[in-house]
Amino acid sequence: MADEVLSQAELETLLSSLEASAVRKVSDSSGHPLPAPHAARFRPSNSPRLRDLAESDRLPGVQVAALRSLHEGVGRSFSAALSAQLRTVAEVKLAWIEQVTYGEFVSRLHNPTCASVVRAAPLGAKWILDVNPNVLYAMIDRLLGGGREPGLIALRPLTEIELRLASRITKLFLRELEQAWQRASELSLTIDRVESNPRLVLSVPSNEVVVLAGFEARINDVRGAMTLCLPAASLAPLAAKLSRTADKRSTSGLSNDPAKPNESDPGGASVELVVLLAETRIPTRDLHNLRVGDIIATDQNVGSPLAVTIEGQTVFHAHPGAVEGRKAVRIEKHHAPAPENRADD
Numbered sequence: 544m545a546d547e548v549l550s551q552a553e554l555e556t557l558l559s560s561l562e563a564s565a566v567r568k569v570s571d572s573s574g575h576p577l578p579a580p581h582a583a584r585f586r587p588s589n590s591p592r593l594r595d596l597a598e599s600d601r602l603p604g605v606q607v608a609a610l611r612s613l614h615e616g617v618g619r620s621f622s623a624a625l626s627a628q629l630r631t632v633a634e635v636k637l638a639w640i641e642q643v644t645y646g647e648f649v650s651r652l653h654n655p656t657c658a659s660v661v662r663a664a665p666l667g668a669k670w671i672l673d674v675n676p677n678v679l680y681a682m683i684d685r686l687l688g689g690g691r692e693p694g695l696i697a698l699r700p701l702t703e704i705e706l707r708l709a710s711r712i713t714k715l716f717l718r719e720l721e722q723a724w725q726r727a728s729e730l731s732l733t734i735d736r737v738e739s740n741p742r743l744v745l746s747v748p749s750n751e752v753v754v755l756a757g758f759e760a761r762i763n764d765v766r767g768a769m770t771l772c773l774p775a776a777s778l779a780p781l782a783a784k785l786s787r788t789a790d791k792r793s794t795s796g797l798s799n800d801p802a803k804p805n806e807s808d809p810g811g812a813s814v815e816l817v818v819l820l821a822e823t824r825i826p827t828r829d830l831h832n833l834r835v836g837d838i839i840a841t842d843q844n845v846g847s848p849l850a851v852t853i854e855g856q857t858v859f860h861a862h863p864g865a866v867e868g869r870k871a872v873r874i875e876k877h878h879a880p881a882p883e884n885r886a887d888d
Contacts, residue, residue, distance in 0.1 A: 601642050602754065602775055609785035610778075611640045613723050614756045614771070620719045621758075627870065628715060629685040631763065631835070638759040638768070646749030648772055652741035655700045659713045660744060664731040668777030671744055671770075672713055678760045678767025683708045685762065700739035710734060716769070727784040747774075754778055763835055818861065818872050819850040848875060 602610075618636045625633040652658065657679055661670040676698075686708050701709060717732040724730045738744045751774065758769040821843035833839075848860035849872060861872040 601752070602779060606779070606785065607640060607642070607754075610754065610756065611637065613726075613785060614640070614758075617716075617719050617723045618758055620722070621716055623870075624715050624719060625682075625712070627865075628711070629682060629762065631685055633682075634761045635758050635769065637756065639755070639757040641755050641757075642752060642775065643755060644749060645745070645747055645751045645753050645772075645774075648753055648755060648770075649741050649744065649749075651770075652744075654741055655698065655739040656741055657701060657709055658738050658741060658744045659710075660735040660738065661717065662733050662735045663777070664733070666728075666730070666777045666781075668774055669735065669745060670732070670774070671772035672716065673741075673770045673772070674709070674712070675760075675767030675769065678762060678765055678769070679709060679712075681762040681765040681767075682712050686711070701737075706737055709737070720771075724781065727781045752776070815853070817852045818863075819852065820863075850878070 615637045622633055622635045625635060652673055653676055656673055656676065658671055658673040661672055663670050683705055713734060717734075721730055721732055754773045754775050756771040756773065758771070760767055760769050821841035823839065823841040823843075825839070846862075848862060850857045851859040851861050851872065851874065857878045859874045859878055860876050861874045864871050864873055
């Protein structure tokens with residue numbers, strides 16, 4: 544018997560019989576066998592399992608609030624930069640902040656996916672930016688000149704050309720992330736590698752605590768998630784600095800709500816500034832037929848100055864341009880109001 548070798552079919556039959564025997568041995572307190580779903584969830588005491596997050600593993604609430612505020616700003620700035628890059632309206636906003644184990648994070652990822660492993664210097668840590676394939680392919684399609692019609696989502700790893708285009712989007716996001724973190728530390732974020740298999744992203748314990756910053760991205764009619772995974776151990780010192788900065792701002796009398804003016808510091812009040820590009824009129828039927836990608840021609844000359852209004856009042860004249868890949872205007876002169884025509888008394 545020691546020299547005999549079982550065939551593949553015999554091995555499968557033997558394993559099936561062992562599994563069935565194990566299920567029959569599982570019973571409740573009354574001695575009756577448990578139904579199949581309950582038996583399947585049975586786990587021996589010595590088997591590995593993900594531990595629950597203890598309070599000592601979690602970041603304090605004030606640090607999580609500081610992280611939420613920071614990444615809300617990242618979403619707004621990345622939306623503007625991505626819209627300029629794709630030449631279409633792109634909306635990215637923070638959807639959630641939560642603390643989970645690394646194993647739970649990996650279990651949520653698509654397979655295949657596009658997970659960029661980011662080296663965060665000088666922390667010596669690695670962060671992860673995962674982009675949902677649905678919205679990623681829509682971004683790549685726009686970079687290639689398409690995107691007007693919804694396309695099919697390919698369930699496959701990215702090609703070399705697609706990886707290069709995806710890295711442009713990732714680097715754009717990391718640039719906005721670096722600028723946001725400047726309040727706490729000077730970080731240098733670089734892409735280490737890109738993985739399509741979520742289980743090959745990092746070799747870290749499944750029970751390591753991570754902080755997830757989930758963004759909802761929308762390109763035309765396509766929506767998808769962008770998830771930033773930050774190991775809590777490397778994040779704690781930076782989050783503490785952010786929370787202390789927020790405390791200093793609140794104790795110094797600065798308002799955290801930009802929509803509300805601060806009485807103790809009038810210079811910190813926010814006002815609405817609008818640049819009027821052009822005015823035109825179109826028939827109502829043409830308005831109802833407008834679609835994404837349509838071009839509206841106006842009588843405004845490209846070299847004509849633009850009106851800059853503050854709280855509805857025209858104050859400056861400016862010319863359009865761009866600075867570091869962002870739309871901008873350069874103020875040229877003050878607006879001189881036309882003299883009022885008054886009848887002589």
